[in-house]
Each structure stands twice: as structure tokens, then as C-alpha cells.
Amino acid sequence: MGNSIGENMITEELLKNRSGFEEKIRKLVGRPVLLIELDMFALPCGCAGITANTRGLEVDDLDVFEPQLLPYLKEMASNLGVKPSVVFARLVPGSSIVASLNWRVLCSRCYPEFARGEGKTPRPDLYLLQFEKRK
Numbered sequence: 656m657g658n659s660i661g662e663n664m665i666t667e668e669l670l671k672n673r674s675g676f677e678e679k680i681r682k683l684v685g686r687p688v689l690l691i692e693l694d695m696f697a698l699p700c701g702c703a704g705i706t707a708n709t710r711g712l713e714v715d716d717l718d719v720f721e722p723q724l725l726p727y728l729k730e731m732a733s734n735l736g737v738k739p740s741v742v743f744a745r746l747v748p749g750s751s752i753v754a755s756l757n758w759r760v761l762c763s764r765c766y767p768e769f770a771r772g773e774g775k776t777p778r779p780d781l782y783l784l785q786f787e788k789r790k
């Protein structure tokens with residue numbers, strides 16, 4: 656006992672944020688969107704962040720509700736202590752279905768993948784919601 660701030664803190668935060676975010680998105684789009692899994696990840700390349708796997712969310716929802724959605728995205732990152740360089744939706748290729756929302760602290764190798772091209776879709780399967788271009 657007493658050697659840390661509480662060993663269940665991270666899992667409790669994840670559970671709380673999963674249900675909280677799901678509720679906000681449902682209210683926003685007015686449909687039963689599901690947040691089927693909320694993960695924190697680290698990749699071998701050096702990228703790290705958060706992934707929220709979604710069901711029932713469409714790319715049109717992002718277009719329409721982006722201004723209202725952005726504060727929720729920021730809140731999630733700050734609640735989990737992540738300072739993302741990019742926030743993006745991953746789309747099911749060739750469809751308008753959003754498979755996941757992603758908050759990612761980019762490593763220097765992956766950064767160009769997101770920085771190239773203009774607009775919101777540097778790749779057909781990516782939809783950028785927030786991106787900080789390096790100078």
C-alpha cells in the first residue's frame with residue numbers, strides 16, 4: 656500500500672472516458688453510436704496515443720459536427736494525459752464508415768505521412784480532425 660497514486664487509476668480513467676465520450680457522441684449525432692473499445696497504445700516506431708474503436712459513426716457526422724466534436728476530442732486527450740500532434744479518424748477503405756478515432760503523438764518517421772498533401776485526407780483512409788504542422 657501507499658507506493659503509488661492508486662494502481663487502478665488508469666483503468667478507471669479509461670472506463671470513465673469510454674462511457675462519457677460515447678454518451679456525448681450519441682447526444683451530438685442523435686444516433687446510438689458505440690465506442691466498442693478505448694485503448695492507449697505505444698508503437699515500436701515511437702508513436703503513442705489513444706484509439707477509440709467506433710460503430711455507427713459516419714464521415715458525414717465528422718463533417719457536420721466537427722466544431723462541436725473538437726472540444727470532446729481535446730477533453731479526452733487531456734483526461735488521459737496525452738498531447739496529440741494529430742487527431743484523426745480512420746475510415747473503412749472505400750466506404751464512409753468511421754472505424755476509429757485516434758489521438759497520436761507522432762514520431763519523426765511517421766510525421767511526414769500526415770504532413771504530406773493538403774486538406775483533410777492525406778490518405779484515402781484518413782480524415783484529419785486536428786493536426787499541428789511542424790515549422
Ligand SMILES: [Zn+2]
Nearest residue numbers: 700702762765
Ligand atoms: Zn511512428
